[in-house]
Amino acid sequence: MNSVLGASVGASALRIARPQPGTTADQLRPIGFDVTSTPVAAQTTSAELAADSITAAMVDAVAVAYRNDQQARGLRAALARRQFTNYELVPETIAACEFLKTSGDVAGLRTIALYDLGASGLTVTVVDVVTGEVFHSERTSDISGDYLDSLIREQQIASGRITHPHDQAGLAALDAVCRQAKEQLTGTTAVAVPSEHGLVLISQENFEALIMLAVESSARLARDAIMRAEQPVQAVVVLGGCARIPLVAKVLGRWLGMPVLVPPEPESVVARGAAMLARPSRGALPTPADAGQAAAWPPADMAWSPDSMPTEILVPMGDRSPALIRGRELSLAGAGFGALVVVIAVAVGLGWGQHVLQEDATSKVAATTTPPPLQPHPTTVLPPVTAPESTNATMPPTATTEEWEPAAAAPTTQGPNTIQLPFLPPIVMPTIPPLLPPPPPPPGH
Numbered sequence: 001m002n003s004v005l006g007a008s009v010g011a012s013a014l015r016i017a018r019p020q021p022g023t024t025a026d027q028l029r030p031i032g033f034d035v036t037s038t039p040v041a042a043q044t045t046s047a048e049l050a051a052d053s054i055t056a057a058m059v060d061a062v063a064v065a066y067r068n069d070q071q072a073r074g075l076r077a078a079l080a081r082r083q084f085t086n087y088e089l090v091p092e093t094i095a096a097c098e099f100l101k102t103s104g105d106v107a108g109l110r111t112i113a114l115y116d117l118g119a120s121g122l123t124v125t126v127v128d129v130v131t132g133e134v135f136h137s138e139r140t141s142d143i144s145g146d147y148l149d150s151l152i153r154e155q156q157i158a159s160g161r162i163t164h165p166h167d168q169a170g171l172a173a174l175d176a177v178c179r180q181a182k183e184q185l186t187g188t189t190a191v192a193v194p195s196e197h198g199l200v201l202i203s204q205e206n207f208e209a210l211i212m213l214a215v216e217s218s219a220r221l222a223r224d225a226i227m228r229a230e231q232p233v234q235a236v237v238v239l240g241g242c243a244r245i246p247l248v249a250k251v252l253g254r255w256l257g258m259p260v261l262v263p264p265e266p267e268s269v270v271a272r273g274a275a276m277l278a279r280p281s282r283g284a285l286p287t288p289a290d291a292g293q294a295a296a297w298p299p300a301d302m303a304w305s306p307d308s309m310p311t312e313i314l315v316p317m318g319d320r321s322p323a324l325i326r327g328r329e330l331s332l333a334g335a336g337f338g339a340l341v342v343v344i345a346v347a348v349g350l351g352w353g354q355h356v357l358q359e360d361a362t363s364k365v366a367a368t369t370t371p372p373p374l375q376p377h378p379t380t381v382l383p384p385v386t387a388p389e390s391t392n393a394t395m396p397p398t399a400t401t402e403e404w405e406p407a408a409a410a411p412t413t414q415g416p417n418t419i420q421l422p423f424l425p426p427i428v429m430p431t432i433p434p435l436l437p438p439p440p441p442p443p444g445h
Contacts, residue, residue, distance in 0.1 A: 005275055010040075066090070067123070115243075117243060165197060
């Protein structure tokens with residue numbers, strides 16, 4: 001198990017979990033992993049940071065947990081740019097359920113609600129912990145870890161102990177100090193964290209008063225999501241970095257009226273579950289034969305039939321690498337040859353195919369001669385229609401629908417209305433009579 005790793009990609013941090021050396025699947029508990037957390041810098045994205053960290057790790061398999069399809073596409077693109085393919089993407093819900101089942105935190109439970117409060121928002125998911133089926137899921141950014149940090153920042157500035165930063169970089173630095181104070185408050189009653197803008201001083205009581213409305217709002221959202229799932233939820237499991245805040249579990253229990261579970265190290269549950277789902281490759285890919293050893297072709301056990309024709313054929317080329325012949329190219333070549341045969345057969349049947357095939361030094365002169373006339377079948381022949389000499393003549397009667405073929409025509413000579421195309425008999429264009437009668441002659445003629 002020590003040749004795999006799992007990763008969870010958050011908005012503010014990347015967490016990577018690796019099983020400790022010698023840890024078996026039955027021993028995977030919170031102490032059975034080495035978990036590292038890397039903050040996401042402002043000049044990069046979480047997907048790029050994850051791709052750099054994963055490609056630098058020398059492991060047999062990687063599983064990366066993703067929140068939604070947009071994040072999955074970003075991770076695939078970042079890993080593809082680094083030509084890294086030995087990984088798999090798993091939904092965060094599946095990774096969390098895998099860890100909770102293995103660790104025994106939800107033993108005896110079937111349907112649970114995952115309350116995941118992270119830096120960028122809150123996600124509430126009702127899921128079957130055994131099958132992984134998601135019944136309902138909702139996400140909001142109205143409450144988040146970053147929002148709680150901003151509440152501390154504004155309270156400290158309003159108290160007069162902290163000067164307001166002049167730019168965005170100063171605000172980001174002050175938010176980082178407030179985040180540090182928030183994390184320290186999970187294990188103590190008061191903290192004092194220095195910063196370049198002053199001393200951040202806050203107690204547990206003041207902090208809970210600041211965030212009470214936001215936490216109650218999140219509990220209301222979780223209650224509504226559970227009701228919309230229309231499933232008998234047995235417990236709520238709190239995940240994410242903000243799950244360490246004692247007030248969160250207390251308010252959820254009061255609003256939902258059901259057990260609220262907070263697993264150890266709730267912020268890394270998804271990463272550790274992803275590590276459990278990482279699977280090494282089944283085997284090495286086949287390699288081509290050595291250059292000096294030409295394999296027999298085709299193999300003796302290969303049965304050839306039209307239905308089993310391979311789409312790709314590897315043809316040994318002696319000392320060279322095998323040449324790849326596409327079945328599509330072979331099909332196109334065969335189709336072209338077949339079309340040529342059909343054209344030649346039609347040409348021979350029409351009587352002028354010999355003119356096409358027998359080309360010699362006099363082919364240019366022969367192209368202007370008239371080919372042998374067509375031999376008509378014994379069918380009914382309609383007399384040709386000639387143009388009327390009189391300008392007042394009516395149109396010729398319409399031909400009947402009886403099948404007919406043209407009679408044998410005598411060889412014609414080149415005329416002004418004759419068109420000669422290569423490899424075709426001369427075509428004589430008919431003379432169209434005038435549509436209007438000629439004007440009367442002038443008086444005196």
